[in-house]
Amino acid sequence: MPLILSHVDLRVRDRAKAIEFYDALLNVLGATREDGKTFTTWQIPPPDAPADWEATEWFGITEDPAMTPGPVRVAFDAPSRGTVDAIATYLPAIGARNIEWDEGIYGGRYYAVFFDDPDGNKLEVCYIGA
Template sequence: MEIQEIYRGRLIDHVQLVVDDLAASKKFYRAVFEAIGIPMGGEADDYFWADELFISSVDSRAAAGVPTGRTHLAFQASDRATVDRFHAAAVAAGGKDNGAPGERPYHPGYYAAFVLDPDGNNIEVVHHGTANRSSDAVKITF
């Protein structure tokens, strides 16, 4: 595996998904990453990765021999068009629609789409809009 720059101070360092069909997942995630502008970081016969997301086969040295459970991952988008592009690309690459692009009630300007990947993980791409932005942070009150 190639060496990455390490970023300190993040809540999440990385996420690993262990999948049943690595080829189907690679096809799906390549389309997703391309749609949201994230390059693939690297790959081998039993894994691939981009940014802080690492996806491996069940028989990979990096896996415990069983697929991970159903997970919800949300990726940020810079605009609504990216959300729309993600949804179309993910469905075309074998994903199952789990929520068409549109505004959600979570906060004003929350625009998202959801697609199930080949293993049933709920993948979301969200644009938070500009309604609540002050510089590069969004304040959300629960």
């Protein structure tokens, strides 16, 4: 199914620190990073991507020292429950805060961990089983 979004661009207070956090989080999901002059993006290339592949869907950050976190939550898709578990085990070490587990609020197929990045942006890693 095609995605409804083209990209997500979050604001962070310190881009260098945020890159460390998001590299640790998104590399496990197979994402590759691309640094621009004022922003950084991560994307997941398809397995058969040609060398000149360009992302049409991506997640990015832009530095804004005056940013304040909003109520929107961004969810990253995990390929398995095990991936959700693996990420959850190291979230405290990379600076995630307010870590909570999905306790069945979305139904049996949904498995997720919810947390905030170091700037307070609300995030989630989820797996939706068959």
